[in-house]
Amino acid sequence: MNASPGAVGRDTTSSVWLNDALAHEGGGDVTPLDGSLRSDICIVGGGYTGLWTALELKAREPGLDIVVLEKDLCGSGGSGANAGYALSIWLQFPLLVKLYGTEEALRLCRAGDEELSAIGAFSRDHGIDAQFDRQGAIWGATCDAQSGHWEPMLENLERHQVRHFKRVGHDEIAAMTGTTAHVAGVLDQSAAMIQPAMLARGLRRVAIEQGIRIFEKSPMIRLKRDSPPAVVTPRGTVTAGKVILALYAWSLGVRELRSSIMVICTDAAMTVPEALDNLGWRNGPALMDSRTFVEAYRTTESGQVMWTKSGGAMPYGARLDPCLKGVSRPLGSLRDVLRTPYPGLADQPVAGTWAGPIDRTRDGLPMFGALATAPDILYGYGYSGAGIVLSKIGSRILASLALESDDEWSRGGLVRPVPGGFPPEPMRYVGAHMVRAAIARKDRFDHEGRDVGPITRGLLTFKPQSYKPT
Ligand SMILES: Cc1cc2nc3c(=O)[nH]c(=O)nc-3n(C[C@H](O)[C@H](O)[C@H](O)COP(=O)(O)OP(=O)(O)OC[C@H]3O[C@@H](n4cnc5c(N)ncnc54)[C@H](O)[C@@H]3O)c2cc1C
Numbered sequence: 001m002n003a004s005p006g007a008v009g010r011d012t013t014s015s016v017w018l019n020d021a022l023a024h025e026g027g028g029d030v031t032p033l034d035g036s037l038r039s040d041i042c043i044v045g046g047g048y049t050g051l052w053t054a055l056e057l058k059a060r061e062p063g064l065d066i067v068v069l070e071k072d073l074c075g076s077g078g079s080g081a082n083a084g085y086a087l088s089i090w091l092q093f094p095l096l097v098k099l100y101g102t103e104e105a106l107r108l109c110r111a112g113d114e115e116l117s118a119i120g121a122f123s124r125d126h127g128i129d130a131q132f133d134r135q136g137a138i139w140g141a142t143c144d145a146q147s148g149h150w151e152p153m154l155e156n157l158e159r160h161q162v163r164h165f166k167r168v169g170h171d172e173i174a175a176m177t178g179t180t181a182h183v184a185g186v187l188d189q190s191a192a193m194i195q196p197a198m199l200a201r202g203l204r205r206v207a208i209e210q211g212i213r214i215f216e217k218s219p220m221i222r223l224k225r226d227s228p229p230a231v232v233t234p235r236g237t238v239t240a241g242k243v244i245l246a247l248y249a250w251s252l253g254v255r256e257l258r259s260s261i262m263v264i265c266t267d268a269a270m271t272v273p274e275a276l277d278n279l280g281w282r283n284g285p286a287l288m289d290s291r292t293f294v295e296a297y298r299t300t301e302s303g304q305v306m307w308t309k310s311g312g313a314m315p316y317g318a319r320l321d322p323c324l325k326g327v328s329r330p331l332g333s334l335r336d337v338l339r340t341p342y343p344g345l346a347d348q349p350v351a352g353t354w355a356g357p358i359d360r361t362r363d364g365l366p367m368f369g370a371l372a373t374a375p376d377i378l379y380g381y382g383y384s385g386a387g388i389v390l391s392k393i394g395s396r397i398l399a400s401l402a403l404e405s406d407d408e409w410s411r412g413g414l415v416r417p418v419p420g421g422f423p424p425e426p427m428r429y430v431g432a433h434m435v436r437a438a439i440a441r442k443d444r445f446d447h448e449g450r451d452v453g454p455i456t457r458g459l460l461t462f463k464p465q466s467y468k469p470t
Contacts, residue, residue: 013324013325013326013354013355014076014080014081014354015080015081015196015197015268015352015354015356016270016306016351016352016354017080017081017084017195017196017197017198017270018073018075018076018080018081018197018200018201019352020195020197020198021075021080021195021197021198021200021201022073022197022201024129024198024201025201030073030216030217031214031215031216032215032216032217032218032233032235033069033215033218033233033235033236033238034235034236035235035236036236036237036238036239037067037236037237037238037239038238038239038240039065039066039067039213039238039239039240039241040064040065040066040240040241040242041054041057041064041065041066041067041240041241041242041243041244041402042066042067042068042069042229042231042238042239042240042242042243042244043066043067043068043069043243043244043246044068044069044220044223044231044243044244044245044246044247045068045069045070045077045245045246045247045248045250046068046069046070046073046074046075046076046077046200046204046214046216046246047074047075047077047078047079047080047200047246047248047391048079048199048200048203048387048388048391048392048395049246049248049380049381049387049391049394049395049398050068050070050244050246051068051074051200051203051204051207052203052391052392052394052395053244053246053380053394053395053398053399053402054066054068054207054212055203055206055207055210055212055395056395056396056398056399057399057402057403058207058210058211058212060399060403061403065213066212066213067212067213067214067215067238067240068207068212068213068214068215069215069218069219069220069231069233069238070214070215070216070217070218071217071218071219071220071250072216072217072219073216073217074200074201074203074204074214074216075196075197075200075201075204077248077249077250077356077357078248078249078356078357078358078359078387079196079197079199079200079387079391080196080197080200080201081196081197081268081354081355081356082196082356082387082388083196083268083296083298083306083308084193084194084195084196084298084306084388085137085191085193085286085288085296085298085388086116086119086132086191086192086193086194086388086389087116087137087188087191087386087388087389088109088112088113088116088164088188088190088191088389089108089109089112089386089389089390089393090109090112090157090162090164090165091153091188091386092109092364092365093105093109093153093156093157093160093162094152094153094156095363095364095365095465096108096109096365096413097156099363099365099413100413104412104413105413106160107408107412108393108412108413108414109162111393111396112389112390112393113190115389115392115393115396116190116192116389116392118392119132119192119194119199119388119389119392120132120134120192123194123199123202126202126205126206127202128198128199128202128203128205128206129195129198129202130194130195130196130198130199130202131193131194131195131198131300131301132192132193132194133192133193133194133301134189134190134191134192135191135192135193135283135284135285135286135299136187136188136189136190136191136285136286137187137188137191137193137285137286137287137288137298138168138173138176138177138182138185138186138187138188138285138286138287138288139185139186139188139288139290140168140173140181140182140183140184140185140186140287140288140289140290141182141183141184141185141289141290142181142182142183142289142290142291142295142340142341142447143183143446143447143449144183145446145447145449146289146290146291146446147183147184147290148184149290150165150186154167154186164188164189164190165186165187165188165189166186166187166189167184167185167186167187168184168185168186168187169184170182170183170184173185173287176284176285177281177284177285177287178281178284178342179281179287179341179342181340181341182287182289182341187285191285191286193286193298193299193300194388195300195301196388215233215236218233218234218235218236219233219234220232220233221233221234223243223245223254223377225371225373225374225377226374227374227376228240228241228376229242229243229374229376229377230243231243241376242376242377242378242402243376243377243378244377244378244379244380244398244402245257245377245378245379245380245381246380246381246398247379247381248357248359248381248383248387249261249263249320249357249358249359249381250318250320251359251379251381251382252315252317252318252320253318253320254379256371256372256373256418257379257381257418258318258422259418259420259421259422259423259424260361260362260367260382260418260419260420260421260422261359261360261361261381261382261422262314262360262422262428262432262464263314263315263320263323263357263358263359263360264310264311264312264313264314264357264358264360264432264436265312265313265314265323265324265328265355265356265357265358266308266309266310266311266312266355266356266357266358266385267308267309267310267312267327267328267329267334267353267354267355268306268307268308268309268327268353268354268355268356269306269307269308269327269331269334269335269350269352269353269354270300270304270305270306270307270350270351270352270353271304271305271306271345271348271349271350271351272304272348272349272350272351273302273303273304273351274303275303275304275305275345275348276299276303276304276305277303281299282299282303283299284299286298286299287341291443291446292311292439292442292443292463293309293310293311293439293440293443294308294309294310294385295307295308295309295310295337296308297337297338297341297342304351305338305342305345305348307334307337307338309329309334309337310358310385311436311439311440312327312328312329312355313328313355314429314432314433314436315357316425316426316429317425317429320357323355323357324355324356324357325355326353326354326355327353327354327355328355331350331353334353335347358384358385359381359382359383359384360382360384360385360464360465361382361384361419361464361465362419362421362422362464362465363464363465364384364464364465365382365384365414366380366381366382366383366384366387366390366394366414367379367380367381367382367414367415367416367417367418367419368380368394368397368398368401368414368415368416369401369415369416369417369418370401371418372417372418378398378401378402379418380394380397380398384464384465393414394414396409397409397410397412397414397415401415431462434459435459435460435462435463437459438452438455438456438459438460438463439460439463441456442456442460
């Protein structure tokens with residue numbers, strides 16, 4: 001087996017986060033797979049899911065030979081492009097109770113709290129400058145029609161003495177964040193902000209230090225569903241006892257997984273540093289609104305504002321990469337996201353814009369398990385916009401499944417068969433665009449104090465669950 005290292009390249013369509021993280025590394029080496037090898041575990045996908053799972057497996061069984069294959073660079077998927085809101089999973093508590101019962105829902109949510117803290121501790125212990133900061137996050141509403149949807153969830157959590165969340169009114173939000181655009185909201189005091197790509201690249205570095213073999217620029221072009229399974233790349237093959245597909249939105253390319261997710265891109269942008277001077281927001285909580293196509297804005301350690309708008313481009317079939325060549329909206333319309341909450345920021349120079357995919361499941365929860373067609377091939381994906389903490393939980397689950405341990409993780413609620421639900425093409429593409437237009441109309445009408453008609457209401461019944469405290 002030969003490995004041919006090359007230099008790390010930078011890309012104008014990459015996130016500012018990733019470009020900054022690569023610059024911080026000072027141009028490390030890329031090693032593509034060249035030849036055939038065998039390993040105990042082969043993980044496909046070098047984002048949080050793949051790298052946390054590799055590290056978890058190494059921690060449990062140091063002697064394991066683990067290979068990670070990444071089609072581009074580690075962190076070049078969602079893990080290096082996201083908004084960096086490391087959120088507690090208590091928002092999903094009511095749904096988890098409904099699906100798996102109170103005991104399992106409590107276990108998973110408490111595990112989420114521990115994993116959130118563990119992300120900060122791991123970064124600190126390994127010298128990863130992930131800029132983990134427990135500054136909190138506010139789910140706010142920018143119009144009365146979208147306010148108050150959090151009440152049932154809060155009442156439910158109060159019954160279980162969960163005290164992360166605090167109702168905040170218009171004036172309190174303004175005092176904490178300098179914006180008067182939110183009529184009310186909920187402060188999640190446990191939320192942390194991170195520099196997402198620094199975390200992803202840091203995990204890669206630690207994994208390599210621990211003897212995990214990482215091959216970048218090595219896309220899986222074929223998955224052999226044999227026993228043992230094998231992953232084929234353009235210049236090599238890895239045959240492994242277990243293959244773990246940590247492919248996030250690219251799970252669309254695996255036929256067994258395709259009908260379980262809808263992929264829709266989120267557009268993102270970041271101002272240049274010093275944009276925050278005079279705003280009074282440098283250390284306050286991050287914000288998200290209550291649109292279905294959420295608008296979110298946060299500060300960074302270096303005084304930038306990073307913001308996102310979901311509801312962007314959608315792929316036809318599995319053709320995801322062409323959707324990621326840039327943002328799907330003109331810069332002017334992205335700037336409009338900031339115009340109401342922060343008029344003084346909307347026209348600041350930007351350091352960059354980018355787009356990234358979200359892998360939405362019907363119920364908004366991820367799934368982990370083994371392919372029905374090949375029990376030695378595992379999957380973990382479907383975070384529906386909230387993968388920072390869920391992928392850390394996922395790494396525990398995937399490690400237990402890979403090691404065939406009979407424990408709370410392998411028996412837990414999120415281990416489930418791949419559900420169907422989304423239709424094949426071309427119905428999927430046409431239907432998704434109709435539902436997307438209905439969601440955008442509803443978000444707009446809510447702000448104009450108008451009701452949508454029956455057709456829009458009908459289309460909205462097809463939308464996947466969004467990650468909101470409902
Ligand atoms: C703009 C945006 C904002 C977001 N904001 C947040 C947020 O604030 N909070 C939050 O919790 N979550 C957020 N998310 C979601 C979060 O980023 C993801 O849930 C998380 O990164 C998933 O990690 P992953 O490792 O599963 O996926 P990824 O990091 O995407 O890793 C999958 C990897 O697989 C690789 N790959 C694909 N195909 C192949 C192949 N054929 N062969 C080899 N490798 C392949 C990809 O290149 C990629 O690196 C956001 C996502 C986006 C796009």
